[in-house]
Amino acid sequence: MSRSLPRSRVSTEWLAALSSRFGDRFSTSQTLREQHGRGESHHAPAIPDAVVFAETTEEVAEIVRLCAAEGVPVIAFGAGTSLEGHLAAVRGGVSIDLSRMSKVVRVGADDLDCTVQAGVTREELNTHLRDTGLFFPIDPGANASIGGMASTRASGTNAVRYGTMRENVLGLTVVLPSGQIIRTGGRARKSSAGYDLTRLFVGSEGTLGIITEVTLRLYGIPDTISAALCSFENVEQAVAAAIAVVQLGIPVARMELMDRGLISAVNAYSNLSLKIEDTLAFEFHGSPASVQEQVEMVAAIVEEKGGKDFEWANTPEERNRLWKARHNAFYAVVSQRPNAKGWSSDVCVPVSQLSDCILRTRELLRGCSVPAAILGHVGDGNYHVVFAVDPANQAELDEVAAINKKMVGYAISVGGTSTGEHGVGTGKIGYLRQEHGDAVDLMILIKNAIDPAGIMNPGKTLPS
CATH class of the missing domain: 3.30.465.10 (Uridine Diphospho-n-acetylenolpyruvylglucosamine Reductase; domain 3)
Incomplete structure (x- = not known):
């Protein structure tokens, strides 16, 4: 939808004036513009006409005023880690890079x-x-x-x-x-x-x-931090254990689901030797006594739900290695195919619906032709599917889009949301009205009242 938006007309004279004002912090370099027109996922890039590196709030305000006077779109850029197409300059314009505002x-x-x-x-x-x-x-x-x-x-x-x-x-x-x-x-x-x-x-x-x-x-910073992995024979057992931990109000700091496909990918990518089984990763924060109490309560729940022995990571080095491997899950899945890009979708559902949603998603993935894995912050009902796709293969993109549509549709139908943390960007716009109904009209009114010229990151979040 957003790809059909017309690009704004930016005159060379106006760009020259901006260049004169910001000197070497202004660029129309093709490479830099391409870098600022995409995030880290499969979404097609759309490059801005120029990039300006701002160093103060006042400079950002000056750039925005100059753009507003000409009707030129403005896209803010931070670290470039977006997963839902937030950075694509679908109408061209100026990317304001805030990375030098690092105080x-x-x-x-x-x-x-x-x-x-x-x-x-x-x-x-x-x-x-x-x-x-x-x-x-x-x-x-x-x-x-x-x-x-x-x-x-x-x-x-x-x-x-x-x-x-x-x-x-x-x-x-x-x-x-x-x-x-x-x-x-x-x-x-x-x-x-x-x-x-x-x-x-x-x-x-x-x-x-x-x-x-x-x-x-x-x-x-907690007095005591302890982390552990626990494996299960199937996802149902792992999710049941996670739900029980939440319902009993045990204040775990982290509780992450990694399915066996992800464990296999993470082992290869991060040089680990974790058991290739459906796994929950926990972290506990607090005083020594409170952490011990949390550990004992969680261990009892896990045993009851069919979990196997905990593998502990108590030193900072062990914990960092564990969580770095979890954080690299996106890249681990993508690395299974040469020249692939990641398509990461996330939904969030009421915890009581989590097991059913994940099982339905796993069924959707059984016939999937591309590498895919399930992971999630299951303590709050948020889970992700990461696909490794060839962005030039339309059949693959259509296949994954169909899976994504079913996953999102079911999440919304049980009272969940199309995105728990990645945001809407361009990737989830099509689901916004399905989730929010007529409330989207109020969102559009707010957008038009604050940004009547439509220059702020156009083509994102709200339907055109």
Whole structure:
């Protein structure tokens, strides 16, 4: 749908003026433009007319004002880890690269919060925080930028305990389509004053404005961290164990499902020797006593549901290796075919529906002609399927699209969502009205009120 949007007309004179203003931080290099017109998935790239590297909120505002005056589209770029086509310049325009906006503005250790520029990545932030005894727990796997994570309402492996970006963003600095700079929220832990604009922009995928600074909740680094793997004879047993852990309210920090196909791929990619069985990976945070209690309760549940012996990863090195392997799952699946691209779809369903949804998805995959694997943050009902596709093979793309459509349709039918954390981008636009009905019309009204010229990341999130 979005590919049919006409490209904007950007004059060479206007680009020359932008080049004169930003010097070597402005580029029309083909290679750089191609890099900024795609994420990491199978979606076809669409390159911008130019790339500008901004270093301050004021520079972002200046670029947006210049683009607004000419009707030129604007696409924000962070770390480039998008999976649903968010970065494609479907109407051309200017990609504003925020990666040089990488300052940790302040850390409020007493208040357990911090403010960072949008280009700071989650790993950079946690490295900066290490000596304070604090950490930021949202971990989508990729070393994404904080601004991008806020824009897509990201979550990840720790969401079952610490929540998503929605719960952990306290305030934002945003450049509106007019170039006006606003600040939403604040450092207070609660407020009843006015509309919750912070939540409006978190998850808006750059279609309402460009996030340039983010104020975040922080957490104390746990006294004790322990991780373990447990294998099962089938997915049904693994999911049943995960549901039981959730329903009993055991505060596990991570609980990840990896099916046996993924384990095989991860072993080859990360040089591991994990048992090739359907597997749950756990991580426990807390005091020594609380971690021990969590471990004992989970071990009893796992045994009851048919799980086999735990394999422990207690040292930081062992844990890091385990979670790095899990984070590399996308690349592990894709690496099974030369020159393949990853198609990663995610849905999120009520936990009570998780087992049925995953089993239905597994049935859909039985006849799939391309490598595929199931993984998920099963503690909050979110699971993914990663396919390794040939982007030039239309038959393969059609086959995977049909599987994806059935998976998403069933998730929505049981009260779930078409995307738990990847966002809509261009890839999930077709399901938005199926999920939200007439509420989509209100979303379009909001979009048109804030961005009447339609220059902010056009062709994403909302139907044309």
